[in-house]
Amino acid sequence: MASLVFEHPQENSTAHMTTSPLDPEEFRRQGHMVIDFIADYYKTIEKYPVLTQVQPGYLKKRLPESAPYDPEPIETILQDVQDHIIPGLTHWQSPNHFAYFPATISTAGFLGEMLSTGFNVVGFNWIASPAATELETIVMDWLGDMLKLPKSFLFSGNGGGVLQGTTCEAIVCTMAAARDQMLSQIGRENIGKLVVYGSDQTHSTLQKASQIVGIHPKNFRAIETITSTSFALSPEVAKEHGMWVHVDAAYAGSACICPEFQYFIDGVEGADSFSLNAHKWFFTTLDCCCLWVKNPSASVSSLSTNPEFLRNKATDSKQVVDYKDWQIALSRRFRAIKLWLVLRSYGVGTFLGSHVKMAKIFEGLVGMDKRFEIVAPRHFSLVCFRVSPSAISKANPSLSDHDNVNEVNSKLLEAINGSGLVYMGHAVVGGMYVLSCAIGASLTEEKHRAMAWNVVQEHADAILATMD
Amino acid sequence: MASLVFEHPQENSTAHMTTSPLDPEEFRRQGHMVIDFIADYYKTIEKYPVLTQVQPGYLKKRLPESAPYDPEPIETILQDVQDHIIPGLTHWQSPNHFAYFPATISTAGFLGEMLSTGFNVVGFNWIASPAATELETIVMDWLGDMLKLPKSFLFSGNGGGVLQGTTCEAIVCTMAAARDQMLSQIGRENIGKLVVYGSDQTHSTLQKASQIVGIHPKNFRAIETITSTSFALSPEVAKEHGMWVHVDAAYAGSACICPEFQYFIDGVEGADSFSLNAHKWFFTTLDCCCLWVKNPSASVSSLSTNPEFLRNKATDSKQVVDYKDWQIALSRRFRAIKLWLVLRSYGVGTFLGSHVKMAKIFEGLVGMDKRFEIVAPRHFSLVCFRVSPSAISKANPSLSDHDNVNEVNSKLLEAINGSGLVYMGHAVVGGMYVLSCAIGASLTEEKHRAMAWNVVQEHADAILATMD
Incomplete structure (x- = not known):
């Protein structure tokens, strides 16, 4: 064959090639x-x-x-x-990191990421690496079971789960599906009439997703919530209007694997989709958002493309899941393996329980200290508190109006975080500036929790003292 | 302090806590x-x-x-x-993987991923980890320089680069920006009038992104291309109509760091945005898509949200980049560190050159073999070829029509891939079913390239023999 003659000199010419980068x-x-x-x-x-x-x-x-x-x-x-x-x-992995949310990781999550990165499969469809797709369908059913999600969200019940990067990606996908499902009934030209509702406590990601999928900005409606209903929204109206309901349990959803917290998702059977971030409070490294949907075909019809270069017999047979049609991107990492390692390596519930216990202690200490008040009820491991108006009034009656109270609390947070000893977050709830302490870094122990409370007290003392 | 009394018993109760998962x-x-x-x-x-x-x-x-x-x-x-x-x-990391595109990884890319995962910072904004944001602005300018991108795409020229996960995410972001820029001129109610143009060779991701951002499906226009212009599109009309032009150089863009290939992006100064995937042919593990834009404020105004809990002095000072406003998601991984490690660890160009050299040899062998033909010009390390109609006609004149030629080539690919020895891809170009051999796995050496060609020949022999 001519080819053999042609090959030899070329083989010599690449003989000095540098060592492989792998x-x-x-x-x-x-x-x-x-x-x-x-x-x-x-x-x-x-x-x-x-x-x-x-x-x-x-x-x-x-x-x-x-x-x-x-x-x-x-x-x-x-x-x-x-x-x-x-x-x-x-x-973020410091035991003294209490800001935003717990980005709780683990050795198992890290090792899973290493394996995913090492194999570096580009799992757009089943054939591109069946193990990646099938492990994902399996662990999503496992985790759905642990959460006691209704069977209609699981593959075993004709729904199904998928690993997205983040909540925003999950919501973009469900919102595109919801949008197209509705437009197929009322006509595509009516996109300007679609409306998205969330509460005023809903994460900003809902608004962002809404912008991305082309909902008219004035049709994003944030419904006001109040202290007396714990800043919660009533889901009652959704069903009769044929609305798509998404439940975003990004942080706290993980806790629902514990029997004592499972009731928090009571009623989820009325939703169309449900998500939580395993990279928040489930020991999995960023990114790993778990999304379950009841009607995968709505996502697929909104997100699928079928270019020739991806055609293959398995897809044509319709016996397999091609996750490219469940997400924004075509390429996708083997995220399932990290969730699989976490699920096998730990009794995750035990750790979540210890975080909640520490948060309870923190809450108890805040509650017993007259200088502070708990602003919103603590359900999990997040404590929202502030220096109380009465403590400020006691220190200096002329500084106890609403704006000053907020300013004192903002200054307190700045002092706490400036110390470098701990890092806490903040929010504005019902007009009140509140400090938030989210307990759940993987290295956090009771001694760190104790130090955090001491730091809060010391800085509050100092600030209140200067107000005299 | 009351707190001290309260703490002690609690400390005992957590003393038996399981070892940290980290x-x-x-x-x-x-x-x-x-x-x-x-x-x-x-x-x-x-x-x-x-x-x-x-x-x-x-x-x-x-x-x-x-x-x-x-x-x-x-x-x-x-x-x-x-x-x-x-x-x-x-x-995908097998030296005998020649399908789709080279998912060329490296030890440095892997180590960068380990560091990113180990720190596990959630870098939505500057303050959440300045190193992550600043390293990203620095490496994107470095890489832009290496590609000789016009300064208007770099931070040093008031443009800027951002690391996205994948091309589809990059295109969703630029398309949302382009959409909103146009709608701010013509009114949001006219979203149904917006049109997206690509060539019929454009990756399906453009259509998908278009669906996601709410462009009417009938307004996605794939312009027919032909053999005589190498299946390329003319960019001439875009400027006079004020269109946003995005150049997607997902796979081959990396090669433009080599002087001999730089001319392939001549004219990029007329584009508004440019992207390439470092996780394709730039030794970085999935995912890592590099996107440069000339007008970051267009992205920011389309993608930003400013929830209270993310407010901070650095953001308010407007001295920093908050990458959350350049992408779909809020949370983001520290991808820059892997690109930084790759850029420092290797003379990437040398490796790319060796891949192209192997592809040239492969192409040469195909061209010298009368049974085959090269279907589209090879510029980089991707060879598109097929068993020629004349070879099929010679084997059996009654099977040389268009459909049969395609079927023979489809069967050839199935046989090659079924052998388990190598894995190649396919495409349909101008109605022709073609085999594609993408050379660039990190472990691929000349001996693997040689084996691949032998496998192709053996299976072609076998298939042509049965046609007698």
């Missing part, structure tokens, strides 16, 4: 090095200020203007991570 | 184990059929019906990965 032994050597680097980071994480103290533009001053021309060794790069990156991190 | 020493032990597992996988990857040979539903038969009640050790789980997951993988 050489297994070099991978092994450097991989071990980075495992040690990260383990040491966790071991010493408490020495860093939780909230970074760098100023805008800090990194540009420390790094070169352009990419290096010559390759650099991993040792140099890791030293730079230590010297220049770590100081600019806000340490 | 215990540093356990993390270290298990992390090393998984590094070895993955290194061994790469070392032995050639022993697996590239395209999986499992049947739909295989995994359900092998795994339990529900999540285990008791925690299982990592050793058991890894054994299951070996026994049940690996057989169901299509091995």
